[in-house]
Amino acid sequence: MTTQFDNIYHELEPQVGKFRMAASGMAWMNSETKAVVSVPAGEIKWAQWMRVARNFRLRIGLKEKGKRENFDGFMRDDHDKLTSLMKQHYGIILETKEITFKGWNWGATDFQGQDLAFLVSNKTAFELPLQKVANSNIAGRTEVSLEFATSAASRPSKSAADELVEIRFYVPGTSTKETGSDAGEE
Amino acid sequence: GTGTKEGKGWKRFQSYKGEAGLPKEVEILRILVDRKAQTVVLPMNGFAVPMHINAIKNASKNDEGEYTYLRINFQSPGQLAGKKEDTPFEDPDATFIRSITYRSVDVHRFDSVLKQITELKKEVNKREQHKKEMAD
Numbered sequence: 001m002t003t004q005f006d007n008i009y010h011e012l013e014p015q016v017g018k019f020r021m022a023a024s025g026m027a028w029m030n031s032e033t034k035a036v037v038s039v040p041a042g043e044i045k046w047a048q049w050m051r052v053a054r055n056f057r058l059r060i061g062l063k064e065k066g067k068r069e070n071f072d073g074f075m076r077d078d079h080d081k082l083t084s085l086m087k088q089h090y091g092i093i094l095e096t097k098e099i100t101f102k103g104w105n106w107g108a109t110d111f112q113g114q115d116l117a118f119l120v121s122n123k124t125a126f127e128l129p130l131q132k133v134a135n136s137n138i139a140g141r142t143e144v145s146l147e148f149a150t151s152a153a154s155r156p157s158k159s160a161a162d163e164l165v166e167i168r169f170y171v172p173g174t175s176t177k178e179t180g181s182d183a184g185e186e
Numbered sequence: 187g188t189g190t191k192e193g194k195g196w197k198r199f200q201s202y203k204g205e206a207g208l209p210k211e212v213e214i215l216r217i218l219v220d221r222k223a224q225t226v227v228l229p230m231n232g233f234a235v236p237m238h239i240n241a242i243k244n245a246s247k248n249d250e251g252e253y254t255y256l257r258i259n260f261q262s263p264g265q266l267a268g269k270k271e272d273t274p275f276e277d278p279d280a281t282f283i284r285s286i287t288y289r290s291v292d293v294h295r296f297d298s299v300l301k302q303i304t305e306l307k308k309e310v311n312k313r314e315q316h317k318k319e320m321a322d
Contacts, residue, residue: 011232076206125235163290
């Protein structure tokens with residue numbers, strides 16, 4: 001038996017596609033380009049459910065170390081269906097990854113595999129892919145900046161997603177002796 | 187010295203209580219100003235990341251070739267900008283996001299986003315100022 005979900009995205013690709021699950025595995029097909037991403041049942045190691053921008057994400061961890069696939073666009077109501085399908089087909093428990101929506105710009109960074117996660121009150125606010133970091137800088141003792149490789153689209157369109165190009169962090173120094181006095185001219 | 191006035195004037199703020207509060211439009215992966223929640227929602231690698239206006243210091247924009255760059259600066263410790271007393275931090279030992287920069291070819295939209303952020307900030311500042319005057 002195959003179960004199909006429509007209007008699902010793969011990773012950050014702009015086009016939607018169809019996502020199918022069966023005992024043999026899962027597959028996603030891009031509705032425009034017809035490109036297929038398939039995950040055989042034997043490759044599936046774990047599964048997570050989390051809220052992202054394009055509604056909910058099913059993240060599949062693969063047996064190949066560090067590899068995983070993200071499928072976005074699921075609705076809240078799909079959760080129970082996915083939970084039972086994951087269990088029934090692959091004997092895997094769909095875990096929920098808690099995401100924070102507090103709106104705070106302070107927290108902690110955490111290296112998680114190939115990502116740098118930013119946590120607020122121990123919940124994930126977002127993850128940044130380290131492979132896409134084109135440059136990083138340390139300014140002074142407390143500032144770290146990451147620059148991201150931007151898409152090389154020859155003619156970027158106005159309808160494209162906003163592109164993150166740089167993020168700067170204030171990281172408290174290990175030596176804090178001099179920070180008490182006025183942060184003066186240096 | 188140790189004279190930092192932690193807690194004074196610090197008012198806990200929160201953008202959304204849970205994911206259901208996110209506006210539907212975040213799915214197009216563009217910066218969204220949600221005035222009602224006093225929040226700017228940023229698309230970050232597929233995540234919808236709310237940033238409360240109280241955490242935002244200001245925003246600026248500059249054009250380079252066919253791209254427009256929008257930079258959002260956040261409140262963080264160790265900045266030279268005055269009013270130190272007014273920006274207490276709950277946890278000064280935390281890592282802070284200091285700025286985030288985006289680019290787009292849609293100059294008009296970034297113009298509008300910048301305007302909305304600046305106005306929201308002004309509005310909130312004004313209200314705070316008013317509250318302070320009432321308290322005095």
